[in-house]
Amino acid sequence: MAEFFTPGETIRIVYPATAVRPRIHPDTPTIIEDSSEWLRRHLPGIADDPKVYNPVFAGRLPDWFLMSFPAGSAAATARMCSFCIMMFSWDDQVTLGDLFDGHTTPGPEHPVGMAADDLLNGFADEMPAPVFRRFKQALKDWADHLPAELDQRERADRLTQEEYRAVRRWTIGMGPYYVFLEHSLGLDLTEQFAADPDFKRAVDLSTDHVWLVNDLFSFRKEAVLGDPFSIVMMLNRNEGVPLQEAVNLTLRQVEEVNGQLEELLGRLSARYAGGPASAAVDRLGDGIRLVNAGNVHWSYSAPRYVGYGQGWNGLRDAEVTLAADRTVFRPWMAPDHGPRTTGVLRFSQGDRDVLQRVSRSSQVAWSR
Template sequence: MKSANESSTNANYDDFAARRSGVSGDDEIQLPEFTSLLPVKLHPDSEELVPASDHWTRTYLRSCARTDAELETLIEAGLARLTCYMLPNAPRGAVQATCDLWQQVVLLDDAMSDRGWLGASIHAAQNAVGRIMTALTGWGSPDAATDAVRDAASRLRPYLPAERWERFAAEYADLLDGFLIEVATRNRDGLEDFEAYMKRRRITVGAKWVIVLAELMSGAELDPCVPSHPQVLQLRDVALDHLWLANDLFSFLKEQVRGEYISAIPLLQRCEGQRPQQAVTWLLDQVADQERKFFDLRRTILSGELAEHAGLSAYLDNVAHIMSGTLHWSWTTSRYHVPGRPDPRGAGWRPKPAPADAVDPPRRKT
């Protein structure tokens, strides 16, 4: 028997879904101009890395896509260029492998999000996840669907010492667990608590594995004790919040068309009665707040007990590039454009990032 609270939650959910079955003027959103304080930098070899990754994607991921057109849509989204923005200071070979792995991750995300594909069944999703982790870790022989993971991971692994590889593999598994959470809860979640949603999104945003790669840098090797320090873990959570907030902001219309209701804007509508444009403004304010928190924490860490550790400043800058790369890419990628709907980013909207060398701005620009 359902509790009164559960019945109320489901009634709210049904009412929300019914209202969202059509598109009204109240559903239209516009992203206002936004000035990010984060540094933006592109990997110097991006002009070679991007086409090489696109070629790899056509070679290795064709068996995972349903059509050639679907694969070309994935490539047109510019995921390899996104990686070059996120990891501008990493060794070229590591970035090339990560470009490839990122394309595989997003294709998998699409499959997990589609109720007619892997998203149709938690059993199918679990089977895929098990095979992918087996391929990533190099145990047994890959199949046609997982050979891409084996290839990319085998090229990335030499750049990661044993301890770092173990953390990378664990965080990649965390990404896959996030996919399973979303498949299992997509149809009837009943989530009404934004704080609980925030905690979940730090997992389902699936970015911890990329943050491990922020430890790859030119020059001094990062001291192994740095990533596990409590203040650095707190900074990592700020970065994760920045990433999922930006993702929920830009992917809203795409997910709306797919009937996705477990996302920040629908949740703010359902729980707090906000209109979509109100929620957009709130999310942008939160993105800006995470940037302020990041720089505050960065100053604290650089002046604290970790200050003398090798590679610290470069590592923190690399985390900033992961945040800024995603935000910068989100304003331009075709992935978030919905055919037949006005693009809320507008024809000329772009972020106005701080200069690439401005890694410690004093305050938010308005």
């Protein structure tokens, strides 16, 4: 932990750039109840184990999903919320090295494998066949990249930015969720995704937004646990960037990704305007915007990242104190203790030089 921050150290964080304000699914209470019941029925080992169950619900993990995907049908959302709980638990086990009989994916006789089959059978019944095929392929893509992440964790202190970004986009695990987003809105844009690479680019940009924000808010917890897998910690340790500058650079990258995503979604909307897919393309774009907005809001408020026994106080421009067990937000004051400023961070030329140096590879991908 001392390698990255000293308990009591303060940094400044401003609200990461998003295009819309966050929402939460209107059926949140019943969806959480239904997902909890599914968990007890299909994964009693998780439901009965406080070491797993408490972080899931006390950490408000279902809220991440219900803030990020607030507009879908209640039935489809309840099934996917159960999937989300399973994925979070599964991902944590893989991250901690508690693998399934030496593998990163469970076999068909493993309880998680059987639970996954129950959910997949339900999705197969309700999703159009082309959408379900894409959903399964996205799951496979995620699982196929997990060994690469485990390898990267073993050599995190020698990892390059290019290597990290190439794997992080996959192992954040968002691929299946974007296919679900499409299905939950009653859409099937399989043909458009196959014919127009800008749809995949939009998903990739939104995914980058998610993992950058995740890395920004999770690094305190992960540093305490000795898990260095975060862009903030890599900038700090591998590139020698001071912690506040690493935070600033991560925020700037979120801002750039958000701007590129908005530009791309606008082009897609104009390209399909007046055609048979026009309304569907616009609905998908709105759903993608809500994913990023929900992820940011949840990251501020989730005990999983900010610690238990407290709540986010709504500050969008905050002095953040990094304690061993929590992240504390207070109003940010200028160095002369004058009035708190508003708006985005202002970056020095030194900040910009470092940003250009460490994110050159990502800028190529984002500009395509």
